Amino acid sequence: MSYIANDDRYNLMQYRRCGNSGLKLPAISIGLWHNFGENDTVDNCKHILRTAFDNGITHFDLANNYGPPPGAAEQTFGKIYKDDFIAYRDEMIISTKAGYKMWEGPYGEWGSKKYLVASLDQSLKRMGLEYVDIFYHHRPDPETPIEETMSALDLIVRQGKALYVGISNYETKEAAKAITCLKELGTPGLIHQPKYSMFVRDAEEGLLDLLQKTGVGCIAFSPLAQGLLTDKYLNNIPAGSRVGRSLPNGAITEDALSQQVLSKIRQLNIIAKGRGQSLAQMALAWVLKDDRITSVILGVSKPQQIEDALKCLKNIEFDMEELLQIDKILSG
Numbered sequence: 001m002s003y004i005a006n007d008d009r010y011n012l013m014q015y016r017r018c019g020n021s022g023l024k025l026p027a028i029s030i031g032l033w034h035n036f037g038e039n040d041t042v043d044n045c046k047h048i049l050r051t052a053f054d055n056g057i058t059h060f061d062l063a064n065n066y067g068p069p070p071g072a073a074e075q076t077f078g079k080i081y082k083d084d085f086i087a088y089r090d091e092m093i094i095s096t097k098a099g100y101k102m103w104e105g106p107y108g109e110w111g112s113k114k115y116l117v118a119s120l121d122q123s124l125k126r127m128g129l130e131y132v133d134i135f136y137h138h139r140p141d142p143e144t145p146i147e148e149t150m151s152a153l154d155l156i157v158r159q160g161k162a163l164y165v166g167i168s169n170y171e172t173k174e175a176a177k178a179i180t181c182l183k184e185l186g187t188p189g190l191i192h193q194p195k196y197s198m199f200v201r202d203a204e205e206g207l208l209d210l211l212q213k214t215g216v217g218c219i220a221f222s223p224l225a226q227g228l229l230t231d232k233y234l235n236n237i238p239a240g241s242r243v244g245r246s247l248p249n250g251a252i253t254e255d256a257l258s259q260q261v262l263s264k265i266r267q268l269n270i271i272a273k274g275r276g277q278s279l280a281q282m283a284l285a286w287v288l289k290d291d292r293i294t295s296v297i298l299g300v301s302k303p304q305q306i307e308d309a310l311k312c313l314k315n316i317e318f319d320m321e322e323l324l325q326i327d328k329i330l331s332g
Helices: 042-054 072-091 113-127 146-158 172-185 207-214 259-274 279-288 303-314 320-330
Strands: 015-017 024-026 028-031 059-061 093-098 132-137 162-168 191-193 217-220 295-298
Touching: 024 028, 028 042, 028 303, 042 072, 042 303, 072 093, 072 113, 093 113, 113 132, 113 146, 132 146, 132 191, 146 162, 146 172, 162 172, 172 207, 207 217, 259 279, 259 320, 279 295, 279 303, 295 303
Parallel strands: 028 059, 028 295, 059 093, 093 132, 132 162, 162 191, 191 217, 217 295
Antiparallel strands: 015 024
16 A cells, blocks of 8 residues: 555544434535546546645545546546555545436436445445445435335345435435435434535425524535636636536536626625635635535645635634625625
């Protein structure tokens, strides 16, 4: 093994209990949605994962369809895990998901037991793992009974292929039903993964209250609104940014960068400067200010972005005036 982790790593990170479970997650987790596909260099991916782990980030979030193409991120992670992290397996939380299309035919997506069990078997093979720590159903299935989908998650835990299970992209009513179903099956839901940021606040409309009431953790994805809540777009669209790239599941488009959005970004940046933070640091801190949030998932293309983001943990408190100013900007 060529990689030896930083001895001081656990002193560099804050850890939060995931709902009522015994599991703690780092306040910042690393997501492999983009930048771990076939067109990305393994050396850069390796540097990203090493930098994360050296700073106490123990949780790495994947899905079967991450890449591009689908499956590529898990393959890349598997290569790096074998080279660098196999000795640290018991110190890592590795999660993956299934729900989006992975192969042709009626069994290649959504939420049937057939699909979920087969997909996780494929994911474990790609990553070279015996089990994942968390397995998510990635999106609700409008046709499959939720009881079947949740029973598949229960089965996967009982088979030893996952330690915990969670859901993602479920709205409040759907989440409530899933959480109740899992509890009745005897495999309580650990965590919900919704999209949540300053720009996307649907989770505040009952979901966060539900998760707190039921003792389920919450991990927010796209806390930087896929890069909008950074200084990247303060002036123009930089070369190599996500805008205009062919990415799945709602990547940034030029239409998302309206003059109204750009105005909000610039006004928020002024508040961030007043706090001694970058816009990205403030955006992460704003999500983490809520103690119902277990962790935020950060996607990065460079190791330096991790080191910069970690500085948000120095100040996740907001006074009432700052919150009112932010809400005023966001409301237009």
